[in-house]
Amino acid sequence: MDLNSIYTQLIMEHNKSDHNKRALCNPDVCERGHNPTCGDDITLELKLNGDIIEDASFEGVGCAISQASTSMMIDLIRGKTLDEALEMVERFLGMIKKEVTDEEELEKLGDSIVLQNISNMPARVKCAVLSWHTLKEAVS
Amino acid sequence: MPSFNPENLKKDFPILNQNINGKPLIYLDNGATTQKPSQVIEAIKKYNETSHGNPHRGAHQLSIRATEEYDLAKEKVKSFINAKSREEIIFTRNASESLNLIAYSYGMEFIEEKDEILLAISEHHSNILPWQKLARDKKAILKYMYLDEEGRIPIAEIEEKINSRTKIVSIAQMSNVLGSIHPVEEIVDRAHKMGAIVVVDGAQSTPHMEVDVQDLNADFFVFSGHKMLAPMGIGVLYGKKELLESMPPFLTGGDMIEYVYEQESTFAPLPFKFEAGTQNVEGAVGLGAAIDYLQNVGLDKIEKHEKFLVEYALDKMLGIPYVNIQGPKDLNNRGGIISFTIDDAHPHDISTILDSYGVAVRAGHHCAQPLMRYLKEPATARASFYLYNTKDDIDQFIEGIKNVRKWLGYGS
Numbered sequence: 251m252d253l254n255s256i257y258t259q260l261i262m263e264h265n266k267s268d269h270n271k272r273a274l275c276n277p278d279v280c281e282r283g284h285n286p287t288c289g290d291d292i293t294l295e296l297k298l299n300g301d302i303i304e305d306a307s308f309e310g311v312g313c314a315i316s317q318a319s320t321s322m323m324i325d326l327i328r329g330k331t332l333d334e335a336l337e338m339v340e341r342f343l344g345m346i347k348k349e350v351t352d353e354e355e356l357e358k359l360g361d362s363i364v365l366q367n368i369s370n371m372p373a374r375v376k377c378a379v380l381s382w383h384t385l386k387e388a389v390s
Numbered sequence: 391m392p393s394f395n396p397e398n399l400k401k402d403f404p405i406l407n408q409n410i411n412g413k414p415l416i417y418l419d420n421g422a423t424t425q426k427p428s429q430v431i432e433a434i435k436k437y438n439e440t441s442h443g444n445p446h447r448g449a450h451q452l453s454i455r456a457t458e459e460y461d462l463a464k465e466k467v468k469s470f471i472n473a474k475s476r477e478e479i480i481f482t483r484n485a486s487e488s489l490n491l492i493a494y495s496y497g498m499e500f501i502e503e504k505d506e507i508l509l510a511i512s513e514h515h516s517n518i519l520p521w522q523k524l525a526r527d528k529k530a531i532l533k534y535m536y537l538d539e540e541g542r543i544p545i546a547e548i549e550e551k552i553n554s555r556t557k558i559v560s561i562a563q564m565s566n567v568l569g570s571i572h573p574v575e576e577i578v579d580r581a582h583k584m585g586a587i588v589v590v591d592g593a594q595s596t597p598h599m600e601v602d603v604q605d606l607n608a609d610f611f612v613f614s615g616h617k618m619l620a621p622m623g624i625g626v627l628y629g630k631k632e633l634l635e636s637m638p639p640f641l642t643g644g645d646m647i648e649y650v651y652e653q654e655s656t657f658a659p660l661p662f663k664f665e666a667g668t669q670n671v672e673g674a675v676g677l678g679a680a681i682d683y684l685q686n687v688g689l690d691k692i693e694k695h696e697k698f699l700v701e702y703a704l705d706k707m708l709g710i711p712y713v714n715i716q717g718p719k720d721l722n723n724r725g726g727i728i729s730f731t732i733d734d735a736h737p738h739d740i741s742t743i744l745d746s747y748g749v750a751v752r753a754g755h756h757c758a759q760p761l762m763r764y765l766k767e768p769a770t771a772r773a774s775f776y777l778y779n780t781k782d783d784i785d786q787f788i789e790g791i792k793n794v795r796k797w798l799g800y801g802s
Contacts, residue, residue: 253746253797257739262799288738288754289762289769311768313736314798374742 255367256374257314264318264361270325271317272307282310283384285376290316294384301332313377315368320381322362332389339386345369346379394691400778402427402683413748416783421566421594421727421774422752423616426676430619433679434672444668446645460671463678464661470681471592471611472602473628477660480627480634481669485593486516488612488627489560491640491664492589493520496610497558499638503529505557508586510535510543510572511764512565515757517591521560530557536764541568541717548573548580556586563595567756567772568717569700569727571595578607587633593617597776598696598725600689603628615673619680624673627664634660641666684777692777696726699775703728703784710788712795716770726775729756735794737771743797744771747790 277295284291290312297305306324323342327335342359344350346369356363368378400406403425408415417425437459443452445460461476468476482488497520501507507521511534525532535547552559559581564571574590581588587609592601597618603611610633615624629637639646639657643666648656657663684692701721707713712733718724732740737753744751752772755762762768773787795801 253743256742257797257799259799266799290738291768311736313738315739317736371742374738377738 256371258364260361260364261314261318264321265314267321270307270321271309273309274305274307277307279388281384281388283380283387285312285316285380288313288377290377290380292316292320292381292384294320294381294388296388298332303327303330303332303335308381312380313374315365315374315377316380319362319365319378322360322365323381323385326360326362327385335385336390339382342382343379346375394687394695396695396778396780399427399687400780402429403778404428404431406778410748410750411746413746413786416747416749416779416786418773418775418779418783418787419750419752420597420617420776420779421756421772423622424597424619424776425778426619426621426680427683429683430621430676430679434621434676437672437675442672445671446662456671459675459678460669463674466678466681467626470601470685471596471626471628472604474604475631478628478631478634480629480661480664481674482612482625482627483623483670484614484616484625485591485612486614486625488610488625489517489589489591490520491627492560492610492612492629493524495637495640495664496587496633497521497524498527499636501528501530501557504555505530506533506553506555507531508533508535508551508556508559510537510561510565512537512541512568512570512758512761513560513562514566514591514593515759516593517560517562517589518760521558531555534760535561537568537570540719541565541570542723543572543577545573545576548577552577552580552584552586554584556581556584558589559586560589560591562591562593563601564598564725564727565717565761566594566727567729567758567761567770569724569729569774570718571599571723571725573723574606574608582607594725594727597684598689599693609633615677615680618677619683620677621673624670624677626677631660634664639663639666643667645669687777695777696775696779697721699779699781699784700724700726700728702781703773703775703787706784706788707791710791713791716765716767727772728774729770729772731767731770732791732794734800735798737769739798740771740791740794743794744787744790747786747793749787749790751787 274295278298279296282293292310308320365378405425441455443456445457578588589610590608592613596613611628616622646666714731716729741753
């Protein structure tokens with residue numbers, strides 16, 4: 251295992267940045283996600299305009315992987331429709347399970363493509379997928 | 391007796407002789423489970439190669455040998471914790487099952503509405519959930535003793551919380567998160583004065599310090615084999631004979647019976663009344679061999695060695711400004727467990743980064759969510775030591791700690 255492939259610059263930036271970590275004013279959707287074994291605990295908030303995700307944010311605590319993954323996901327889904335967002339979730343989970351390997355497909359995942367290597371660290375996979383499962387739970 | 395040398399002891403543990411991520415393995419997760427010396431591995435192998443049969447069930451040679459091995463292991467456990475008789479030793483799967491047995495069997499028989507069951511806020515989930523169910527089912531009241539800033543139970547708290555309504559006090563002898571050793575003697579004294587029984591969870595203490603159940607005068611005492619060099623799946627329940635005799639069976643089935651008729655049955659005497667079905671004989675053999683090993687080294691020496699390791703590690707950790715210790719910062723009444731956090735680093739990241747230095751530590755809530763809430767920490771990292779850990783191990787651990795923040799993009 252190479253720590254450099256896990257704690258990348260991009261993950262560190264997202265972990266430290268607060269640009270997605272805030273409360274929304276009157277969110278339409280509010281969904282809590284929790285990893286009971288390690289204590290990652292986030293609440294995902296969505297502001298909708300029709301079926302478009304106008305804004306999204308999260309609050310909570312967790313490790314660098316969970317926090318960065320959540321932030322990257324929010325960057326990705328802001329402005330997208332709910333269906334597009336769900337598609338992203340499937341694509342991301344597919345990448346982690348190594349079922350989605352097509353470069354073009356993966357590139358659609360934006361920054362979160364850097365979490366590809368997490369599949370080599372089974373103990374940390376649940377940290378990376380927490381927010382994505384939470385989003386799926388929230389909108390499906 | 392040879393002098394204590396952890397470097398030599400380490401050679402008895404084949405698993406410790408390997409590299410993890412290119413670095414020598416430093417195993418500091420002994421609070422979760424311990425490793426096995428060749429002596430334990432060989433004892434189990436020998437049992438399986440020469441003596442395996444179903445105990446108590448046959449007149450043939452292998453069944454007889456398996457019975458002898460099983461009983462011998464029980465005799466070793468009896469001596470190890472100084473129980474009065476072998477009848478007071480029940481084999482279970484682990485401390486969790488032992489605690490469930492007490493809650494279901496003793497609790498359902500003797501606890502009544504409005505009775506109080508008292509725990510410490512630092513208990514492991516296994517010493518909370520069975521009592522929550524009992525309290526719910528019997529409309530009893532579950533209460534907690536709270537800790538001071540050093541992670542210890544104040545005597546005033548013991549005197550206030552244990553009163554004439556208290557019927558059961560169940561408490562870990564050593565906290566699996568903080569390493570604090572609780573004042574069990576005082577708790578037992580007070581509880582007995584008030585007419586309550588005391589259950590002691592010895593999962594963290596028994597492997598690391600001398601335990602004498604008659605001295606402690608606890609009514610029940612439980613522990614797990616896998617935290618003291620034995621395999622997983624073998625645990626112990628000690629209970630005072632008169633209490634065990636007054637309790638109904640927990641699990642029922644084969645080997646725990648006297649006579650079985652179509653509609654009713656009578657049960658076997660202690661300890662078999664509580665050992666339904668074919669038992670984990672190879673686990674018991676492994677536990678017996680682990681006890682031999684620990685006694686050969688000397689529990690007093692193990693305790694002293696761990697104290698040295700904690701002193702050395704605490705001294706270094708307290709000198710690092712961004713490291714925070716949860717639990718006692720001095721050496722009084724504490725065992726070889728250090729829970730800690732690092733500023734700006736989540737414990738899971740700490741564990742992953744330390745792993746890359748070959749150092750195994752636990753991260754998370756350590757099956758003690760109420761304590762974490764009380765400490766206002768979502769999680770901690772935990773280093774826990776044992777007889778095979780050395781000063782060099784601690785140095786490697788500290789080296790890893792000093793690199794954690796760097797990997798997470800913080801200056802130092």
